[in-house]
Amino acid sequence: MEGRAVAYFERRGEWEFAPTQQTAGAWNVKEQHIAPAIGLLAHLVDTDRAARGRLDLRIGRLSYDILGPIPIEPMQAEVVVVRPGRAVELVEAVLSHNDRPALRVRAWLLRTFDSAGIAGTPIGPLPTPAELAPFDPTTLWAGDFIASIEVRRHELETGAAQFWLRAGDVLLDDEEVSPLARAAGLFDVANGMAVRALPEQVAFPNVDLTAHLRRAPAGEWVGFDTRVTFGAHGIGQTSSVLHDEHGPLGTVNQILALAVQR
16 A cells, blocks of 8 residues: 555544544444554553553453444543452453443453463464455445555455455554554454455444454464354354464454344
């Protein structure tokens, strides 16, 4: 993608953030796509961890509840340590709009140590970004956020795909964010890259997102090996194995509220 990258958010104060038009879409272009906000809350958990001098801890789980649609208007944030500890902490962060909580995350932070001697996984690598064909996500979804990301994708079958995502814009204007926060800002896109039905036929928004992470991602590309299931009673699930160019690093799961469009 060419041109100067712009930001998804601008900081207006210590705990106030304004989304830009780049956050728009995908179910409704007058509302924020939840993906950048998920990355913003990961950034706030990360910066709170550093401010408290807990760089000995790393984020092992990010569990989000999406409490409703968020307009493209200023939001307020809050971070609270729910369960402090020397080796394990539980931290909660909330984004609110007009005093209404809109997105909440609970993050488990775990103390790390050298476990290289027992490290291993049966999960194989994805084809590299260079090995997959470019894909235009705006053929499926509307909004400036979707238009801003770069996608390399291979559809395996209906509801199953392997793909790599790279953000074309920065998460927060004039502020450095960690590779984890940058990657977290793409996690929610998984639900739109391996669709079982066209969004004009079936609505399948997710009401949550949980990422389990064995390690922090590295590099600009985030890889997904994704499967989408629609149940028989109006509930679906999107499940992904997460990768970077060094290999698998965790999982993302999303529960879906299904609705046949009439």
